[in-house]
Amino acid sequence: MQNRRFITLLLLLCAAAFVAAVWGSVNCGMRLSQPDLAAEDALHLRRLIYFHFAVAQITVVGGLWLIYLRHRRWRRNYLLISYNDKGRHLNPPGIRMPSGHVYRCSLSSMEQAKLPPANGVPTLVYPMFMLSGQSSGPKLEQALQNAYKAQGAEEPEFFYQPVLGASPWLARAAAKLIREQLSRHPKAGVLVVAHGSQMPEPPPEPSLFCRRLRNLLPGTEIALGYFNQTPEAAQILAGMQSQHVLLLPFLLTEGIHTGRDLPTPEQAAACNKSLTRLPVVANLL
Secondary structure (H helix, E strand, C coil), rough: CCCHHHHHHHHHHHHHHHHHHHHHHHHHHHHHCCCCCCCHHHHHHHHHHHHHHHHHHHHHHHHHHHHHHHHHHHHEEEEEECCCCCCCCCCCCCCCCCHHHHEHHHHHHHHHCCCCCCCCCEEEEEEECCCCCCCHHHHHHHHHHHHHHCCCCCCCCCCCCCHHCCCCCCCCHHHHHHHHHCCCCCCCCCCHEECCCCCCCCCCCCHHHHHHHHCCCCCCCCCEECCCCEHHHHHHHHCCCEEEEEEECCCCCCCCCHHHHHCHHHHHHCCCCCCHHHHHHHHHH
16 A cells, blocks of 8 residues: 555656646747847757656656556456356456456366466456355365466465355346246246255355345245255245246256256146246346
């Protein structure tokens, strides 16, 4: 912080020197246009103009150099880690990332991936996971350490970001799709189905997502159920008031879970309901 303030002070001094040099050049030019000016004085004024011009150029170059020093510390590398190779195309929504500073890998193939170098630039790690827990926490950190050790490389300074499932952009994208469905089924409810967890407490991301959906879709029934964890999605489906239910998988990609673990239209029909399955949440971005 002290270095940044010192550089800011130098920038202000450069700006003041530039203004003074420009003013000096203009002043000398006005005096040079006076009639009956002695040749010796005219030569002196021309030298002053050249001097002020040189000072102005130096302050411009110095200012640009100071701006570079002030802002280079904000350069970042970005490491996007997906749970599997199917999610490697995903980007954290709402984040602008220069393509030359973006690195991608999956949790299973990290040791073979190209990883950010330890070149003095901090690395922001974005876990492209829907839920926080062991895989997106200790397991991921250990995998990174093992990958750098296997490659014989030094680790950069890592700053871990929240998982993809915590992004508010997910709820916005889902709300947009749900509004389109509500135009055809005005009284439909939404059942969000998330992956179960073995953690002592359920990950907060599904509940946070549903809370955001309720704020974006007031008056719409929003329910949350799980597979491999209670409350089970099939039980929640049976207890919903809406006769037509929009099933929204809180998952990263289409895969085994979408074909095996989600409530089916047959289960919905058994409790006198109809079901429309929406794409997985991450595919809405």
